[in-house]
Amino acid sequence: MLFDMDGTLVDSEKLWGVALDDLAARAGGRLSASARLAMVGTSMPISMALFRDDLGQPDRPYAEDVAWLTDRVADLFADGLEWRPGARELLHAVRAAGVPTALVTSTERRLAELALKTLGAENFDVVVCGDEVARQKPDPEPYLTAAGLLGVPIGECVVIEDSPSGVGSAVAAGAIVLAVPSDVALPPTAGVHVRSSLGGVDVAFLASLRS
Incomplete structure (x- = not known):
C-alpha cells in the first residue's frame, strides 16, 4: 500500500x-x-x-x-493535523493485516516528520519525501522508488491519492490507483478507481482492486 x-x-x-x-x-x-x-x-x-x-x-x-x-x-x-474521513481507520487496518506500507509525499522530509507525529511513524515501512527524489509528482519516480524500497512490484501496489498530479504519478508508475478527491476535482482517468472518501474502505476492498 x-x-x-x-x-x-x-x-x-x-x-x-x-x-x-x-x-x-x-x-x-x-x-x-x-x-x-x-x-x-x-x-x-x-x-x-x-x-x-x-x-x-x-x-x-x-x-x-x-x-x-x-x-x-x-x-x-506542529499543532497537529486533522485526519481525512476514514483514513486513520484504513491505515490501522492495513497495518494490522501486515500489508507493507509506504508514505509517498511531495512534502519535504522536515515537514513530513512533523506530520508523522499525527500519522504515526510506526505505520509506515518506508517514507519517500519530495526532497528525496530527483523528479517529483506527476513523474512516476516517487512511487517507483517506494515500491522498490518495499520490494514489491509496482503493478501489485495500490496507491491512494487525492490530486491530479499524484494520480498522474501513480498511473505513470503502473500502480493500481484509488483516487479520493479532496480540494480539487479529478478528471476521469481510465483504470482509476474513484471514491468520495475513505470511509468504508477496508482491506478486503483494496484486495478486490488487485483482482
Whole structure:
C-alpha cells in the first residue's frame, strides 16, 4: 500500500493555504483561489512558479520564499493535523493485516516528520519525501522508488491519492490507483478507481482492486 499524505491521509492542504496566503500578504499581494487550487499536489518549484505568476512578481527570490513558507507550515503542522474521513481507520487496518506500507509525499522530509507525529511513524515501512527524489509528482519516480524500497512490484501496489498530479504519478508508475478527491476535482482517468472518501474502505476492498 502506497499512501499520499496531504489531502489524502490528513487535511493539511488547508494549512498550506493559510501559509501561502500569509506569504502573499507578506509580498504585498493576494493569492487567487484558482492559483491555489492549481498548486495542490504539485512540487515546490511548480507551486512557487504559480505563486510568482499569480502575484505578478516573476523575480521574487525562490529560496527566501520557500524558507519562509516552510517555516510557516512547520508552525501550523506542529499543532497537529486533522485526519481525512476514514483514513486513520484504513491505515490501522492495513497495518494490522501486515500489508507493507509506504508514505509517498511531495512534502519535504522536515515537514513530513512533523506530520508523522499525527500519522504515526510506526505505520509506515518506508517514507519517500519530495526532497528525496530527483523528479517529483506527476513523474512516476516517487512511487517507483517506494515500491522498490518495499520490494514489491509496482503493478501489485495500490496507491491512494487525492490530486491530479499524484494520480498522474501513480498511473505513470503502473500502480493500481484509488483516487479520493479532496480540494480539487479529478478528471476521469481510465483504470482509476474513484471514491468520495475513505470511509468504508477496508482491506478486503483494496484486495478486490488487485483482482
